[in-house]
């Protein structure tokens with residue numbers, strides 16, 4: 001028995017050690033990823049349930065690591081966040097997304113709002129508003145077509161400061177949305193004080209919507225809440241016709257998910273626009 005425990009201990013300690021080494025290795029590789037051109041963006045359509053048309057696109061980062069292959073953002077965004085690398089990476093995402101959006105407009109496609117995820121670390125940067133202004137000036141994108149996705153926890157960390165920054169972005173014409181809505185510390189009281197345009201229903205509620213009446217009730221409540229506060233509401237992670245039908249019946253404004261399209265490289269997204277794909 002003792003021996004067994006001993007070997008278990010050994011096992012765990014090697015495990016933790018490997019985990020640390022892995023993390024340090026990822027960290028140092030990530031440090032060069034941007035300069036080496038290993039980061040790329042995928043684009044996922046956001047579709048109106050009123051018109052059936054693509055009206056927006058969310059930008060999702062990918063890391064094509066030469067030895068590891070495609071590394072999930074769930075794995076490297078937290079590292080980028082802790083090390084501060086998210087600041088230059090996030091600025092690159094913003095610039096690339098805005099430029100891509102303009103390129104689509106230049107090709108004659110109807111203007112889409114382009115959504116970019118903002119991490120807590122970026123949101124807290126003193127010069128965030130300045131950086132966003134610079135990117136918009138440099139690319140020439142109309143701010144009305146830029147949407148920034150923020151999470152609840154990021155917003156309620158320092159309420160007054162958050163309202164301040166959000167108000168400045170809002171005044172520039174930028175659209176703000178609350179990502180993963182319902183999973184954080186949403187205080188309904190704060191919600192009305194933030195200059196928000198859209199609530200994004202987290203995919204964890206959408207996933208079992210059709211089979212779990214609790215999830216369905218939460219989705220109903222979020223849609224009602226959004227509409228009574230004059231906000232638009234989008235459901236993410238929509239994978240089936242049944243989920244879509246439910247959301248449509250409940251008056252949800254937009255959907256995003258594998259049912260319509262997975263996140264795509266820019267050129268594949270362009271094909272989708274060329275086909276004029278609708279729901």
Ligand code: C2E
Nearest residue numbers: 060061073074077093117118119237238239257258259263
């Ligand atoms: P998120 O912002 O909540 O993005 C939605 C995630 O759901 C994406 O995962 C997307 O690919 C995935 N997804 C979309 N449709 C479906 C569906 O129908 N079913 C399922 N199961 N999943 C779906 P992804 O691309 O792996 O990104 C994970 C997270 O990484 C994002 O979650 C976001 O928090 C973060 N992230 C991605 N790109 C960026 C970025 O440029 N900057 C920052 N700060 N974070 C990013």
Ligand code: CA
Nearest residue numbers: 058117149179
């Ligand atoms: Ca998002």
Ligand code: CA
Nearest residue numbers: 179180200236
């Ligand atoms: Ca989300």
Ligand code: CA
Nearest residue numbers: 179180202203
């Ligand atoms: Ca999420």
